[in-house]
Amino acid sequence: MNIGGKAYRTIWFENNSVKIIDQTKLPHQFIIKDLLTVKDSINAIKKMEIRGAPLIGVTAAYGLVLSIIEHKDQYFLKKSSEDLIASRPTAINLKWAVDRMMKKLLGVNSSEVLKIALEEAKMIAEEDVEFCKNIGLNGLKIIEEIYNKKKNTVNILTHCNAGWLATINWGTATSPIYHAHKKGIPVHVWVDETRPRNQGANLTSYELNEEGIANTIIADNTGGILMQRGNVDMCIVGTDRTLSTGDVCNKIGTYLKALAAHDNNVPFYVALPSSTIDWDIKNSKEIPIEERDSKELSHIEGMDENNKIKKILIYPKKSKILNLAFDVTPAKYVTGLITEKGICEASNQALKKMFK
Ligand code: MRU
Numbered sequence: 001m002n003i004g005g006k007a008y009r010t011i012w013f014e015n016n017s018v019k020i021i022d023q024t025k026l027p028h029q030f031i032i033k034d035l036l037t038v039k040d041s042i043n044a045i046k047k048m049e050i051r052g053a054p055l056i057g058v059t060a061a062y063g064l065v066l067s068i069i070e071h072k073d074q075y076f077l078k079k080s081s082e083d084l085i086a087s088r089p090t091a092i093n094l095k096w097a098v099d100r101m102m103k104k105l106l107g108v109n110s111s112e113v114l115k116i117a118l119e120e121a122k123m124i125a126e127e128d129v130e131f132c133k134n135i136g137l138n139g140l141k142i143i144e145e146i147y148n149k150k151k152n153t154v155n156i157l158t159h160c161n162a163g164w165l166a167t168i169n170w171g172t173a174t175s176p177i178y179h180a181h182k183k184g185i186p187v188h189v190w191v192d193e194t195r196p197r198n199q200g201a202n203l204t205s206y207e208l209n210e211e212g213i214a215n216t217i218i219a220d221n222t223g224g225i226l227m228q229r230g231n232v233d234m235c236i237v238g239t240d241r242t243l244s245t246g247d248v249c250n251k252i253g254t255y256l257k258a259l260a261a262h263d264n265n266v267p268f269y270v271a272l273p274s275s276t277i278d279w280d281i282k283n284s285k286e287i288p289i290e291e292r293d294s295k296e297l298s299h300i301e302g303m304d305e306n307n308k309i310k311k312i313l314i315y316p317k318k319s320k321i322l323n324l325a326f327d328v329t330p331a332k333y334v335t336g337l338i339t340e341k342g343i344c345e346a347s348n349q350a351l352k353k354m355f356k
Contacts, residue, residue: 001171001178001207001210002210003030003207004210009125010050010167010169013065013122016069017035017066018035018036018040018041018059018062018063018065020044020050023051023203026165026203026206027206035059037067038084040066041060045063045087045088051161051199052091052161052162052166052238053092053275054093054132054167054172054276055165055166055167055168056088056093056094057275058125058128058168060087060094060101061097061098061101061120063080063084064077064081064084064101064117065114065118068114072114074106077106078106081101081102084098085098089289090240090249090326091240092241092277093240093276097124100124128169128273129167129168129169130340131274131275132164132168132170132171132273134340135170135176135271135272136170136179137179138342138343139236139271139338140176142176142234142267142336142343143185146234147180147185153186153187154180154187154233155190156187156188156189156234156236157190157223157227157234158177158190158192158200160199160204160238160251160253160254161194161199161203161204162238162239162250163204163208164178165206167273172272172338173236173237173271174204174207174208174236175271176271177236181212181213186214187213187214188214188216191204191217192223192253193218193220194253195297196296196323197296223260224260227263232264233267234266234269235266235268236270236338237251237268237269237270238270238271240326241278242270242272242276242277242337243282243287244277244282244348244352245282245331245348246331246346246350246351247284247331248270248328248329248334248346249284249289249326249327249328250326250329252325253327255327255329255333261333267335268334269337269338269343270329270334270337270338271339272338272339273340274339274340274355287326289324290325291323292323297321300312300314331346331347334346341354341355
């Protein structure tokens, strides 16, 4: 998608290095960063220079390519794969991508291993682009249906950033929105700020602005009253891990939005590529929920009046802080799952029918 009128992807391979857009610098600075080693890839995931489930997966796949460029040694490759998987716990795409790469690479002789790794990493990235595009075309049907009834701007609420910056292109939750906009359907997006890291305000609003899509940033607790007032036609969110039961793990606060949507009869959709489905865990209590540094809550970063980026403390110094990064929305609150293959109910039966 576009930044400053120029088409970009979030990650690409060039001259033996992996290029990423450093998302910790957005929206104030647009910086392309080089990842040269597997350690660079691990740090980029840990520090959230890249984030969003599909993009984390592709960065890990390219991380293994970098590991092979460093050492054509199966022990180093295995260790790299373990370190990559350990870099962030919740998004299942990370393990999915590393496992897929390792299945191709283990036992391959050193003269071929780099070529095969690069081909597979590129294939994972291309597949994600295709899947996200199809998610958009499938989700577009829901937006079109609302528009045909309403004959007025469709108001969509989204949480966190499940936009193209969280994937390789198109996004998951935003892809139906981009497709609707391209088709001339008037859409307006309520963007949850998404404390503590503000992915909604810093990334979703930024990328929608760059594509010319009307949007309004709201504090995370505002969605409820907007739904009570009839100002939200539908919610679309992304997910970091959706269980085969249909339970959806996503950015902290998603569950509360789903509860408010349920209470107000607002359809609540989750957009996801099949790489985000966890077919193994059956009980959502077993999903590893990432707990992040308390400083993400107690400190806030922004631009001062001299255009300098500054970080300041906003909490009492002695306060205890808990920073859980994800929550789980039970399947019963999910109207439907928008996938690359079509829209299905959030249930084991429907998911199996669609993907198995
Ligand atoms: O902590 P983040 O920014 O990686 O969390 C991202 C989300 O929660 C997204 O909604 C999710 O990864 C879906 S991305 C298409």
